[in-house]
Amino acid sequence: MDSTVDPAAPILLFDSGVGGLSVLAEVRKALPAAPVIYVADNAGLPYGSKTEAQIAARVCGLLGRLAERYAPRLICIACNTASTIALGMVRDVLHVPVVGTVPAIKPAAALTRTGTIGLLGTQATIRQAYVDQLEAEFAQGKRLLRFGAPELVAAAEAKLRGQPVDPEVYRRAARGLRDQPGGDDIDTVVLACTHFPLLADELAEVFGPGVSFVDGAAGIARRIAFLTQGQDFLRREPDLALFTRDGETLETLRPALAAAGLERTGVLD
Numbered sequence: 001m002d003s004t005v006d007p008a009a010p011i012l013l014f015d016s017g018v019g020g021l022s023v024l025a026e027v028r029k030a031l032p033a034a035p036v037i038y039v040a041d042n043a044g045l046p047y048g049s050k051t052e053a054q055i056a057a058r059v060c061g062l063l064g065r066l067a068e069r070y071a072p073r074l075i076c077i078a079c080n081t082a083s084t085i086a087l088g089m090v091r092d093v094l095h096v097p098v099v100g101t102v103p104a105i106k107p108a109a110a111l112t113r114t115g116t117i118g119l120l121g122t123q124a125t126i127r128q129a130y131v132d133q134l135e136a137e138f139a140q141g142k143r144l145l146r147f148g149a150p151e152l153v154a155a156a157e158a159k160l161r162g163q164p165v166d167p168e169v170y171r172r173a174a175r176g177l178r179d180q181p182g183g184d185d186i187d188t189v190v191l192a193c194t195h196f197p198l199l200a201d202e203l204a205e206v207f208g209p210g211v212s213f214v215d216g217a218a219g220i221a222r223r224i225a226f227l228t229q230g231q232d233f234l235r236r237e238p239d240l241a242l243f244t245r246d247g248e249t250l251e252t253l254r255p256a257l258a259a260a261g262l263e264r265t266g267v268l269d
């Protein structure tokens, strides 16, 4: 046992909104006893339309405050946009293990039979050098088509609040990839935004049979389990969902949060 870690110290998951709940679901499977604080920077949502400098400043600043206040044993940046831009910087300034979320290009490259992979992310994620590096390293000889789909972020936020979503949003995302040269050959789609696995059924329908979807959530959960091996877990109080802005939105989200095991909500002051 690792007696240096307080058993009640939480694992802190961070996203701009509800997307990180797709990662939390896998963390729950791997570590059901782990106390969790889920932080949604809803005051900063969406990250995908912000500049690199805005995202880096926001994420580093918030995680610094959160680490000081909640003393987590580990931080998971459950957001591709924040991770592909700020993971290195956050690791440089915080003395706590930080696990990031990066587009699952490697498993997609292993899975594709046609050699053509689609990647759906935010506008900020798809332009990152980090994605270019993953492509060069793991998808050599394959074709990677990228599409920025901010509408899907809004759709996932609405879905989890029980609000209706125009199905045309999903069709537009599929067309964004299919209409590119070679797009008809796509058989594997990387969901490179943590909001998108929350729309897995809707996306499967518009892409049709024969297309597989991959995301990084299960791999992240395995990594967190590895890094916390030998540590004790003690949940002293119900897990907390923390937001950076108050509003009606917290009330409408309560059922989805409770389903994710987040029984308490709060606003970061």
Ligand code: DGL
Residues within 6 Å of the ligand: 015, 016, 017, 019, 020, 045, 046, 047, 048, 049, 078, 079, 080, 081, 082, 122, 125, 153, 192, 193, 194, 195
């Ligand atoms: N969930 C975030 C991601 O994985 C981004 C959503 C946003 O645009 O804020 O990229």
